Amino acid sequence: MSASAPQPTITPYPDGPLLLRGDVVLQTADGEVIPRRRRTVALCRCGLSAIKPFCDGTHKAAGFRTED
Amino acid sequence: MTITAPALAGAAVRPRGPLGEAVLHALTAAEPADRETLARQAEAALRSCSDITTDEDIQLALFLLYASAYGTLDGLEADREWEPALIAVRLMLESAFERALRTRVTVPDLPEPTADAVARELFALVAADDGPSLFRHLARRATADQAREFLMQRSIYTLREAYPHSWAIPRLSGSPKAALVEIQSDEYGGGRPDRVHAELFAKALRGAGLDDTYGAYVDDVPAITLASLNMMSMFGLNRRLIGAIVGHLAAFEMTSSIPNRLYADGLRRLGFEDDVTDYFDEHVEADAVHEQIAARDLAGGLAAQHPHLLPDIMFGAAACLAIDGAVAGHMLDAWERQSSSLRTAVTP
Numbered sequence: 001m002s003a004s005a006p007q008p009t010i011t012p013y014p015d016g017p018l019l020l021r022g023d024v025v026l027q028t029a030d031g032e033v034i035p036r037r038r039r040t041v042a043l044c045r046c047g048l049s050a051i052k053p054f055c056d057g058t059h060k061a062a063g064f065r066t067e068d
Numbered sequence: 069m070t071i072t073a074p075a076l077a078g079a080a081v082r083p084r085g086p087l088g089e090a091v092l093h094a095l096t097a098a099e100p101a102d103r104e105t106l107a108r109q110a111e112a113a114l115r116s117c118s119d120i121t122t123d124e125d126i127q128l129a130l131f132l133l134y135a136s137a138y139g140t141l142d143g144l145e146a147d148r149e150w151e152p153a154l155i156a157v158r159l160m161l162e163s164a165f166e167r168a169l170r171t172r173v174t175v176p177d178l179p180e181p182t183a184d185a186v187a188r189e190l191f192a193l194v195a196a197d198d199g200p201s202l203f204r205h206l207a208r209r210a211t212a213d214q215a216r217e218f219l220m221q222r223s224i225y226t227l228r229e230a231y232p233h234s235w236a237i238p239r240l241s242g243s244p245k246a247a248l249v250e251i252q253s254d255e256y257g258g259g260r261p262d263r264v265h266a267e268l269f270a271k272a273l274r275g276a277g278l279d280d281t282y283g284a285y286v287d288d289v290p291a292i293t294l295a296s297l298n299m300m301s302m303f304g305l306n307r308r309l310i311g312a313i314v315g316h317l318a319a320f321e322m323t324s325s326i327p328n329r330l331y332a333d334g335l336r337r338l339g340f341e342d343d344v345t346d347y348f349d350e351h352v353e354a355d356a357v358h359e360q361i362a363a364r365d366l367a368g369g370l371a372a373q374h375p376h377l378l379p380d381i382m383f384g385a386a387a388c389l390a391i392d393g394a395v396a397g398h399m400l401d402a403w404e405r406q407s408s409s410l411r412t413a414v415t416p
């Protein structure tokens with residue numbers, strides 16, 4: 001990583017997903033790269049998303065709660 | 069080489085009454101507008117209207133005045149954007165429109181002005197909204213003709229998606245500004261012209277056999293559809309309403325990812341291909357990101373920075389739900405009666 005590139009961050013949003021910002025490669029259990037289509041992505045935290053590893057908002061309908 | 073001005077597409081929009089006719093003339097004619105005549109027309113239109121959100125003449129006039137600021141319709145003279153007579157009319161109409169919205173919309177109890185409390189209150193407000201559900205109808209029952217009507221209705225805003233909220237960028241500072249730019253950058257394709265959301269929607273229109281020219285369906289949509297965009301334009305263009313445009317964006321993003329999944333499902337059920345469903349599929353993932361940023365970092369961040377804006381943040385969010393609910397209700401009511409939600413029968 002160059003000196004100017006900021007560290008990637010993962011931020012938990014209460015009752016919702018983890019927001020991932022920065023240069024991180026996502027891959028499957030088999031090591032296959034999962035394409036990222038946007039700079040900031042939301043990672044599913046409730047386990048119910050139909051587009052995992054990304055969030056699709058289903059946690060809201062399911063009443064998912066976090067302790068933050 | 070001869071350079072010709074663009075065709076007069078804006079001038080092709082048909083006025084719906086004397087005020088719209090006067091405004092359109094003032095935006096397109098060679099001679100300058102007469103301030104007193106325009107003001108008299110606006111006063112008369114406001115006097116005779118019972119519900120400004122469904123007043124065809126007034127909403128079209130406002131739509132044209134905002135189109136002049138955005139430059140979204142060809143044929144509107146650029147040097148009329150700041151014409152005092154037209155600005156005076158816009159202020160008269162906006163004053164009545166804003167008053168009607170504030171009367172109509174119930175603003176929830178205000179949370180503490182912290183990012184966390186505001187985000188939680190916004191999610192609760194959206195979850196409690198029991199407005200009509202257009203996406204369920206699209207998913208399960210809508211006909212292909214109704215799906216095309218839905219795309220035509222949506223084209224008024226979505227072919228120019230994200231435009232009204234961008235007015236807020238230079239008026240914010242610090243983390244709320246960074247949050248809005250993070251969302252808008254994604255709306256505008258993150259540097260990839262083919263991923264600009266408005267372009268994805270244009271592709272959807274073409275895929276459904278519809279016209280992707282901006283304004284092609286203005287004459288077909290009712291006042292309430294214009295009112296939905298006009299409300300965003302009013303919130304966006306008036307710096308004093310910065311809280312309302314931020315709250316509006318939060319509610320808009322928070323009512324998007326799950327509905328868009330169902331719109332995409334419905335369109336696939338009806339046999340539309342990927343070129344039509346891409347826009348909707350994209351928004352399932354995109355708006356699950358945007359809603360978090362909009363609620364917490366943008367709206368919550370702004371309230372923490374400027375607590376006096378909190379009432380307008382909540383008003384903007386509630387107004388988004390109320391008016392978009394009315395647009396959905398209009399379409400569902402028309403389809404329930406086996407008729408069209410458009411003002412005119414259209415052959416695509």
